[in-house]
Amino acid sequence: MKRSEWKISRIKPLDVNLINILLGTKIDNKLRMNGFPSPDFTRFDFCTKTAPAMSEEEFREAIIEQAKKDAAKGICGGESAGYRNLMKSYISVASPDRKGIIAKASQSFAGKGRISFVEFKDAGNNVIAHYSQNNGWTMVMTKAEMARTSEFSAIYVEAWREAYYGKGNTIDGAAISSGSTFSVSV
Amino acid sequence: MKAKRLISLLLVMVVVFFMTTTAFAASSSKTFTSSSGTIGSMSLYLDPGESGSSSIATINVSGLPADAVITKVVADCNTMSYSGAILSNRLYITTSNISGWTSAPWGSGNKTEISAGLIGTLANGTYQLYYTGTNVSSLSPGYKTYKNIKLTVYYNY
Numbered sequence: 001m002k003r004s005e006w007k008i009s010r011i012k013p014l015d016v017n018l019i020n021i022l023l024g025t026k027i028d029n030k031l032r033m034n035g036f037p038s039p040d041f042t043r044f045d046f047c048t049k050t051a052p053a054m055s056e057e058e059f060r061e062a063i064i065e066q067a068k069k070d071a072a073k074g075i076c077g078g079e080s081a082g083y084r085n086l087m088k089s090y091i092s093v094a095s096p097d098r099k100g101i102i103a104k105a106s107q108s109f110a111g112k113g114r115i116s117f118v119e120f121k122d123a124g125n126n127v128i129a130h131y132s133q134n135n136g137w138t139m140v141m142t143k144a145e146m147a148r149t150s151e152f153s154a155i156y157v158e159a160w161r162e163a164y165y166g167k168g169n170t171i172d173g174a175a176i177s178s179g180s181t182f183s184v185s186v
Numbered sequence: 187m188k189a190k191r192l193i194s195l196l197l198v199m200v201v202v203f204f205m206t207t208t209a210f211a212a213s214s215s216k217t218f219t220s221s222s223g224t225i226g227s228m229s230l231y232l233d234p235g236e237s238g239s240s241s242i243a244t245i246n247v248s249g250l251p252a253d254a255v256i257t258k259v260v261a262d263c264n265t266m267s268y269s270g271a272i273l274s275n276r277l278y279i280t281t282s283n284i285s286g287w288t289s290a291p292w293g294s295g296n297k298t299e300i301s302a303g304l305i306g307t308l309a310n311g312t313y314q315l316y317y318t319g320t321n322v323s324s325l326s327p328g329y330k331t332y333k334n335i336k337l338t339v340y341y342n343y
Contacts, residue, residue, distance in 0.1 A: 044285050045280060045284075045285050045286055045287070046285075047285055047286060076252045076253060076308060076310070077282075077283040077308035077310065077311060078281070078282035078283040078284075078308070078311050079282070079311075084285075087284075087285055088285050091285050091286070116236070116238055117236075117237060117238040117239055127289075130239055130278075130318075132238060132239040134229075134230070134238070134239055134240060134241045134242075134316075135239060135241065135242050135316060138239075138278065138280075138287050138316070139286045139287060140278065140286065140287045140288070140289065141284075141286035141287060141288050141303050145285075145286055145303075146288065146302060146303040149284050149285070149286075149303065149307060150305065150306045150307070153255065153283075153306045153307045153308065154306055157253055157255055157306075157308065160253060161253050164252075164253070
């Protein structure tokens with residue numbers, strides 16, 4: 001056997017994982033798309049611009065119905081899958097196109113090796129997402145999303161209170177009704 | 187006599203109106219402290235001149251009235267260990283009742299108040315926090331860990 005053949009025969013084929021890491025397409029054993037792992041936009045806290053699933057009036061009715069269902073079960077807010085799905089659908093109407101912004105920005109990082117932290121901004125220079133090796137993806141709400149969150153919560157909480165306390169349930173032994181007009185510090 | 191009757195009737199109407207529309211909302215606050223382990227800490231290691239985000243700390247907020255809504259949240263991060271020169275920039279927070287993160291500039295005395303994005307949302311739930319920072323040294327790496335974070339939730343119910 002010639003010396004050059006001997007060398008080649010003893011070089012192990014590179015592990016696929018190692019190739020991915022060297023190419024910057026894999027990090028911490030998770031596949032990267034264009035330099036990052038793709039964000040999972042099916043998650044509750046990952047909103048991106050979507051067409052409204054229903055009219056504003058229908059949304060309002062759906063939120064009230066959800067609140068009634070949750071009140072009947074004795075649960076409130078994020079512990080309800082129906083609440084999470086509906087809130088995500090309601091908020092996404094006002095969301096920026098995170099999917100598009102991230103995909104476009106990520107292309108510029110392709111093959112650039114390990115990236116420890118990136119801040120993604122929209123055209124208005126507002127932070128809309130972070131990617132870090134520590135936490136993966138986190139989606140930062142815009143002012144429009146915050147306003148929509150506040151609207152959703154106001155409708156839900158009012159309907160929940162009406163349904164829950166309307167059935168004679170009490171909190172700390174005192175009946176509560178909606179439409180509060182006074183605030184008492186305890 | 188008629189005038190007296192009219193005034194009485196008006197008074198009754200006013201009383202009835204307020205009895206049917208007035209309700210009382212109470213305000214209160216409660217402080218929750220994160221566990222001392224990794225899950226309750228925000229840790230950040232940075233090379234010279236780099237910026238980044240810390241690990242996420244988780245705090246469970248429970249025992250408040252089910253319909254309690256947030257008026258503001260204050261995070262007190264005065265228990266820390268560090269080396270080097272990491273400057274804390276912003277604190278990010280989310281709860282299991284909202285579909286995204288909100289933030290506020292790092293507060294003086296390591297106490298940061300956040301209301302934007304949280305006000306009016308349900309108070310009970312799982313809260314998560316991280317901070318962004320910059321290593322202002324151009325020579326040495328640095329780390330900073332905040333633990334035993336005290337989270338005070340102000341709420342109405």
